[in-house]
Amino acid sequence: MGFKVEEIASKELPNLDLAIDPKLSWALCNRHIFPVDLNRASREILLRVPGLGTKSVERILRLRRWHKLRLDDLTRLRLPVKKVLPFIITADYNSRALSLDRPDLAGQLTPSQTQLDLFPGDASIITGQL
Numbered sequence: 670m671g672f673k674v675e676e677i678a679s680k681e682l683p684n685l686d687l688a689i690d691p692k693l694s695w696a697l698c699n700r701h702i703f704p705v706d707l708n709r710a711s712r713e714i715l716l717r718v719p720g721l722g723t724k725s726v727e728r729i730l731r732l733r734r735w736h737k738l739r740l741d742d743l744t745r746l747r748l749p750v751k752k753v754l755p756f757i758i759t760a761d762y763n764s765r766a767l768s769l770d771r772p773d774l775a776g777q778l779t780p781s782q783t784q785l786d787l788f789p790g791d792a793s794i795i796t797g798q799l
Contacts, residue, residue, distance in 0.1 A: 703755070707759050708759065719756060725748055737760035739761045743759070
């Protein structure tokens with residue numbers, strides 16, 4: 670993907686945020702690059718879009734030779750649409766309507782951190798009191 674250490678961890682932020690993916694963290698710090706047009710962006714830029722991996726990018730590059738990518742194509746390519754949407758433009762979708770400057774964007778794109786219940790349901794089962 671071509672990331673350098675300095676791009677992910679800097680002197681200002683030497684530690685990675687464990688709550689979010691490093692690629693998403695980079696994208697949020699470099700919001701001026703986004704949204705990118707899936708039908709025109711280079712391979713290198715597509716690889717920096719959160720939610721797009723090497724296989725997805727290769728499929729996008731192959732598919733866009735034959736027709737312009739639309740939002741429906743993302744579902745057919747089995748891309749994580751919710752994660753990708755704020756960072757892309759397709760033939761029928763423009764994420765500029767969504768504000769990449771929203772402070773809560775990271776929270777909306779990361780799964781919630783909830784503790785799972787080991788014994789869901791009635792607590793009396795655990796204590797042996799029926």
